[in-house]
Amino acid sequence: MDFSFIIQQVVNGFSLGSMYALIAIGYTLVYGVLRLINFAHGDIMMVGAFLAFIFVGLLTGWKFENVTMPVFLTAVGFSIILTAFIGVLTYVTAYKPLLDKNAPKISLLITAIGISFFLESLFNVIANQYFGGNYQSFYFPKWFSQVLHFGDVTVPILTILVPIITLLLLGLVLFILFKIKVGIAIRALAFDIQTVKLMGADSNKIIAFVFALGSALAAIGGVAYAMAYPSIDPYMGVLVGLKAFAAAVVGGIGSVTGAVIGGFILGFVEVAIPGFLPELGGWKDAFAFILLIFVLLFKPTGIMGIDFERQRF
Amino acid sequence: MKKWNVKTMTPGQYFALIGIVTAVFLAFLYVSPKIFSDYTITVLGNIYIFIILAVSYNLINGVTGQFSLEPNGFVAIGAYVTAILMLSPELKEEMYMLAEPLPLIRDVFLPNPFFALLISGIVAALVALTLAFPVFRVRGDYLAIVTLGFGFIIRIFLINNPQISNGSMGLDSIPPFASYFWIGVATLITVILIYNIVYSKFGRAMKSVRDDEDAALAMGVNTFWTKTSAFMTSAFFEGIGGGLMASSIGSISPDQFTFMLTFQLLIIIVLGGLGSMSGAILGTFLFIGGMEVLRPLDETAWHLGPIHGIPGLRMVVFSLLLLLLMLFARRGLFGDKEIWDYIKIRRNNG
Numbered sequence: 323m324d325f326s327f328i329i330q331q332v333v334n335g336f337s338l339g340s341m342y343a344l345i346a347i348g349y350t351l352v353y354g355v356l357r358l359i360n361f362a363h364g365d366i367m368m369v370g371a372f373l374a375f376i377f378v379g380l381l382t383g384w385k386f387e388n389v390t391m392p393v394f395l396t397a398v399g400f401s402i403i404l405t406a407f408i409g410v411l412t413y414v415t416a417y418k419p420l421l422d423k424n425a426p427k428i429s430l431l432i433t434a435i436g437i438s439f440f441l442e443s444l445f446n447v448i449a450n451q452y453f454g455g456n457y458q459s460f461y462f463p464k465w466f467s468q469v470l471h472f473g474d475v476t477v478p479i480l481t482i483l484v485p486i487i488t489l490l491l492l493g494l495v496l497f498i499l500f501k502i503k504v505g506i507a508i509r510a511l512a513f514d515i516q517t518v519k520l521m522g523a524d525s526n527k528i529i530a531f532v533f534a535l536g537s538a539l540a541a542i543g544g545v546a547y548a549m550a551y552p553s554i555d556p557y558m559g560v561l562v563g564l565k566a567f568a569a570a571v572v573g574g575i576g577s578v579t580g581a582v583i584g585g586f587i588l589g590f591v592e593v594a595i596p597g598f599l600p601e602l603g604g605w606k607d608a609f610a611f612i613l614l615i616f617v618l619l620f621k622p623t624g625i626m627g628i629d630f631e632r633q634r635f
Numbered sequence: 636m637k638k639w640n641v642k643t644m645t646p647g648q649y650f651a652l653i654g655i656v657t658a659v660f661l662a663f664l665y666v667s668p669k670i671f672s673d674y675t676i677t678v679l680g681n682i683y684i685f686i687i688l689a690v691s692y693n694l695i696n697g698v699t700g701q702f703s704l705e706p707n708g709f710v711a712i713g714a715y716v717t718a719i720l721m722l723s724p725e726l727k728e729e730m731y732m733l734a735e736p737l738p739l740i741r742d743v744f745l746p747n748p749f750f751a752l753l754i755s756g757i758v759a760a761l762v763a764l765t766l767a768f769p770v771f772r773v774r775g776d777y778l779a780i781v782t783l784g785f786g787f788i789i790r791i792f793l794i795n796n797p798q799i800s801n802g803s804m805g806l807d808s809i810p811p812f813a814s815y816f817w818i819g820v821a822t823l824i825t826v827i828l829i830y831n832i833v834y835s836k837f838g839r840a841m842k843s844v845r846d847d848e849d850a851a852l853a854m855g856v857n858t859f860w861t862k863t864s865a866f867m868t869s870a871f872f873e874g875i876g877g878g879l880m881a882s883s884i885g886s887i888s889p890d891q892f893t894f895m896l897t898f899q900l901l902i903i904i905v906l907g908g909l910g911s912m913s914g915a916i917l918g919t920f921l922f923i924g925g926m927e928v929l930r931p932l933d934e935t936a937w938h939l940g941p942i943h944g945i946p947g948l949r950m951v952v953f954s955l956l957l958l959l960l961m962l963f964a965r966r967g968l969f970g971d972k973e974i975w976d977y978i979k980i981r982r983n984n985g
Contacts, residue, residue: 359780419962431702431779432905433961439898440954446947560894564784571777604795611784615769618781622773 326474337481339589340488344543345566346581348536354512354576362437364563370541371548374401386461409537445556460548565610574624664819683822689915691872697910699865700845705782711892713755713877718806720751733797748812752878759874760867767866793889805888813882908967913974
């Protein structure tokens with residue numbers, strides 16, 4: 323148990339936590355505006371990773387080994403745009419009609435589960451039909467897996483890059499929310515949806531923007547996740563999505579900064595506990611929920627302490 | 636909206652009606668194996684178990700209006716508790732290959748199916764209490780995510796603790812006490828019990844929580860305990876359903892109790908109409924029937940013009956069905972009404 327081992331674990335925790343954070347931001351934004359747990363969000367992240375895989379395939383003529391940096395970044399860019407579009411599509415086709423009809427909340431939640439299961443089974447069929455199996459290796463340029471040496475600590479570039487990108491994106495989201503008109507509209511919507519409508523703002527456009535923003539971040543998270551594990555499968559979003567939601571609650575649901583903090587905490591816990599207590603390794607996936615239950619018991623508002631009666635984001 | 640022109644029954648009439656229903660159903664259970672093929676009887680037995688699960692799932696999702704995704708977890712608990720109780724110590728010694736069984740797990744032996752099922756239900760209900768307590772203390776929203784996570788945790792638990800559950804190998808040679816007849820009897824008892832819960836003072840409290848929680852609180856309903864006990868009741872019957880499932884299949888493993896089971900039950904109760912017991916029963920018949928009819932969609936040999944069957948296509952169709960139901964027929968077959976609301980007879984319960 324030397325110092326470099328601890329540093330190694332911290333870096334890994336940061337990296338894993340960033341992926342949870344990217345997905346948790348989407349949960350927290352949608353929950354803040356609609357008070358809806360968007361169960362499909364984890365699967366949106368899977369869609370992002372899958373689309374990146376498909377675009378890389380299309381651009382390289384299905385010779386994945388040849389993927390170069392410009393090709394990869396183009397593919398990821400396309401994937402982010404298309405995933406954002408799919409996120410908006412779920413809102414427009416499934417959630418909006420229910421909201422318009424003033425349907426009870428349970429209908430929205432059932433729809434969310436329905437979308438989630440639909441995306442999973444759809445990509446399951448696509449993967450089985452066209453790629454010959456559920457599990458696919460995810461190819462990316464070699465540059466990302468180059469190893470950097472800091473004394474005894476060895477870190478792949480990817481592991482450092484992901485947290486940096488996450489923090490930059492957090493800055494971007496905070497900038498949008500607090501400095502740009504649409505962001506101010508989002509916060510107003512989270513505060514009181516009826517009054518915003520009375521003020522003449524088009525609440526549908528604003529909510530659609532929230533879905534697009536959340537889905538784009540989920541796509542980035544999905545690509546990062548696929549690169550870290552280098553594989554994708556249609557059900558990869560389920561567990562990650564659930565954990566990211568737990569992270570959002572731990573950080574204080576409704577708070578974007580809280581979502582990132584919650585994601586980092588969860589990443590640390592998941593890396594540190596099996597690292598220091600290997601006999602608990604099989605329980606890795608359960609930590610998120612134990613953490614969630616404890617937060618609900620002792621500090622339901624989460625770390626950032628968002629109380630929905632008083633403040634937003 | 637209450638219909639005041641409903642004819643209510645006296646207690647005598649009510650018990651006569653229950654007696655007639657029981658007699659007719661028992662006669663059907665006795666006669667049907669002699670009329671139908673073995674395949675039909677197997678499907679019918681499966682439908683009966685799903686009726687138990689759907690009706691009890693409906694109690695928390697439909698009647699109390701708290702969105703929960705728990706059934707697969709509690710069915711797994713029920714199945715494992717029943718299996719561990721019913722297997723003899725010698726058999727368990729032989730079966731647990733990945734690790735020595737814990738002494739407690741090895742020695743516990745209760746060959747009586749009735750008590751084994753009862754204990755399965757109680758264990759599931761106690762687990763439900765520990766889950767529901769933190770959630771309902773805060774806000775009901777989190778119930779769905781906590782129960783969904785619980786479904787995953789229970790699978791991780793079963794795989795990682797071979798000294799309790801024999802890991803991913805699962806358990807087999809579970810005594811087949813759950814014959815077609817006894818599954819039918821258990822289903823009948825469950826349906827009658829849950830009917831009486833729904834139309835009791837307690838059931839009215841659940842509905843009041845669903846329709847307007849603040850108003851219910853203002854009228855003196857203890858919403859926290861109403862939600863918690865509805866959740867526990869539903870877990871109790873799901874545990875029993877799990878025990879029956881374990882016995883009728885004969886072998887269990889952690890992979891049998893995935894989220895797919897919960898999703899199927901969700902479609903059933905939405906199809907029948909959230910909050911309607913008769914809807915849940917009819918929905919089970921329609922769904923399991925539909926699953927059998929759409930089976931070719933999963934088989935590559937099947938094709939209709941240019942459309943070929945692809946493994947997994949059936950679940951795409953069913954999830955689309957759920958989405959369309961929510962968009963265009965949110966109330967399902969019966970809404971929150973019952974068949975007997977349409978013929979305007981109801982038990983007089985004050």
